[in-house]
Amino acid sequence: MGDMLYSSEDMRRKKLTCLVELYETDLLRTAYIYLQDIDLARDAVQETFLKAYRAIDRFRGECSEKTWLVHINVNTCRDMRRSAWFRHVDHSIDPDVLSVATSPIEEDDEDLLLAVMELPVKLREAILLYYYHDMSVKEIAALLRISSAAVSNRLSRAKTKLRYILERRGYYE
Amino acid sequence: MNEQKLRMQLHRAINTRLSVLENDPYIVQRVLAIADSETKNKKKVLMVMVLSFVTIFALSAAIAAVIISRYELKMYAGVEIIDLLPEQWQQYTICHKTKSGYIVGGFQLGDDYIAPMEADDQIIYLDDGFHAHWVLKDLRLEGALFDQIQETENAFYFGLEQKKQGWCPSIMKVSKEGEIIWLFEGTEDIRLKDYIATENDEVICVGSIISMDDKTVSPRAIILKIDQNGRLVCENILDRQNVNILYAICNYQEEIVVAGVSNDWVTVSLINEECSVEQHKTYNVDGTVNALHLEQTTNGRLVLVINYSPTNNATHVSETSRVEYILMDID
Numbered sequence A: 001m002g003d004m005l006y007s008s009e010d011m012r013r014k015k016l017t018c019l020v021e022l023y024e025t026d027l028l029r030t031a032y033i034y035l036q037d038i039d040l041a042r043d044a045v046q047e048t049f050l051k052a053y054r055a056i057d058r059f060r061g062e063c064s065e066k067t068w069l070v071h072i073n074v075n076t077c078r079d080m081r082r083s084a085w086f087r088h089v090d091h092s093i094d095p096d097v098l099s100v101a102t103s104p105i106e107e108d109d110e111d112l113l114l115a116v117m118e119l120p121v122k123l124r125e126a127i128l129l130y131y132y133h134d135m136s137v138k139e140i141a142a143l144l145r146i147s148s149a150a151v152s153n154r155l156s157r158a159k160t161k162l163r164y165i166l167e168r169r170g171y172y173e
Numbered sequence B: 001m002n003e004q005k006l007r008m009q010l011h012r013a014i015n016t017r018l019s020v021l022e023n024d025p026y027i028v029q030r031v032l033a034i035a036d037s038e039t040k041n042k043k044k045v046l047m048v049m050v051l052s053f054v055t056i057f058a059l060s061a062a063i064a065a066v067i068i069s070r071y072e073l074k075m076y077a078g079v080e081i082i083d084l085l086p087e088q089w090q091q092y093t094i095c096h097k098t099k100s101g102y103i104v105g106g107f108q109l110g111d112d113y114i115a116p117m118e119a120d121d122q123i124i125y126l127d128d129g130f131h132a133h134w135v136l137k138d139l140r141l142e143g144a145l146f147d148q149i150q151e152t153e154n155a156f157y158f159g160l161e162q163k164k165q166g167w168c169p170s171i172m173k174v175s176k177e178g179e180i181i182w183l184f185e186g187t188e189d190i191r192l193k194d195y196i197a198t199e200n201d202e203v204i205c206v207g208s209i210i211s212m213d214d215k216t217v218s219p220r221a222i223i224l225k226i227d228q229n230g231r232l233v234c235e236n237i238l239d240r241q242n243v244n245i246l247y248a249i250c251n252y253q254e255e256i257v258v259a260g261v262s263n264d265w266v267t268v269s270l271i272n273e274e275c276s277v278e279q280h281k282t283y284n285v286d287g288t289v290n291a292l293h294l295e296q297t298t299n300g301r302l303v304l305v306i307n308y309s310p311t312n313n314a315t316h317v318s319e320t321s322r323v324e325y326i327l328m329d330i331d
Helices: A009-035 A038-058 A065-082 A107-118 A121-132 A137-144 A148-168 B003-020 B027-051 B053-076
Strands: B094-097 B101-105 B122-127 B132-137 B145-151 B155-163 B167-175 B180-185 B190-197 B203-209 B220-226 B232-237 B245-252 B255-262 B265-271 B277-284 B287-296 B302-312 B322-328
Touching: A009 A038, A009 A065, A009 A121, A009 B003, A009 B027, A038 A065, A038 B027, A065 A121, A065 A137, A107 A121, A107 A148, A107 B003, A121 A137, A121 A148, A121 B003, A137 A148, B094 B145, B101 B145, B101 B155, B145 B190, B155 B190, B167 B190, B167 B203, B190 B220, B203 B255, B220 B245, B245 B302, B255 B287, B265 B287, B265 B302
Parallel strands: B190 B245, B245 B287
Antiparallel strands: B094 B101, B101 B122, B122 B132, B145 B155, B155 B167, B167 B180, B190 B203, B203 B220, B203 B245, B220 B232, B245 B255, B255 B265, B265 B277, B287 B302, B302 B322
């Protein structure tokens, strides 16, 4: 995990650069799925790294760097969702807004992604944190400040809803 | 949905489809620029704070008190109603609409939702806007399953099951301010089905008692009376009437009426203060009784609701359940 206690400004900046190189892509994708808006997702990622930079000296390695950043990223996305402006903007899913993927994508995979983005946000974040970021139930519970049982409940409900959405789209296995 | 497959597929879907999202090549510079400008501003603010130290300290204490209290309220605000509706499928969370809000027993409290969870031990009183008035959490309720709430003028009564070595039925009286007044714990061989609180703050429960040693022995109907202090003062097993299970109890025109099942018959009885049967009527039901309910109608009649599964005489198999209503008069 590495020693993250830096006294010099240069070392902090170097660490920031390193974190950006390693994790910007994942955080951007997470933020996009969360906020369903490219510009907001970029703002959220910038805000995430700004918060991380401010808190670099206080990070004691209680979890992995990625988990720490995802924690900040999810909380930032949640804060943005709560803003009055966000509530008044149409956030319906339109995958065509994204240009064609750089690699071919299986139709099933695309259906799954759209189904995940159709989930209510609480269920969507549980699926994202558990299946995409490979966080444990306990870690997710700590991040979202709910109980482990509540996390399991959300995951279970999310999978049920996913199954329903996918069946509606004519896909199910 | 296979867990491993879902994980792999989601990774693939996100990484492929969202590969078009390009990273910002200038993000580091922007973050550092913002952080640097914040640092300069911080130095100016620090000077002002030093000059105004006493005033800021006093204000901070006052603000902190407000923030803390608002934070606690904020935790319960905006509760998702979908998780509160009584028709949710997990039966051990119960929700009762009071005059000015809701009381919920057995649930998991999240940041902004209340969800039914198996064997949880909290009771919460919410106003009509779903803001918490109080939360009751007690070690004695740990792992309890809630199945009934009744409300009187000055208290709530909860029917629940507590997990000891086996499951023990219990009745609990809680004040309107959220404090346990008493908790009566039954024994493992008793199954309570229904109860009422009387005008003098006693509780009469009905159900059945089973044999723990011999499961082939039929259950026998039982009536319990609990006094204002939560003590058992009367217990009656209805051996003579040969009633197996009492399902329902009701206060009707100052009489206590109970309804139960005796083999294929539905029995309706009046009981006295010693929990003994005074009058007794029976009705034949062509099938297996699933549940009974006693209720006073709006025009003052007593109705017995029977949910039963009729038996197909040709195949001798129970069919889909039906409901019948019997209006009764008490002589």
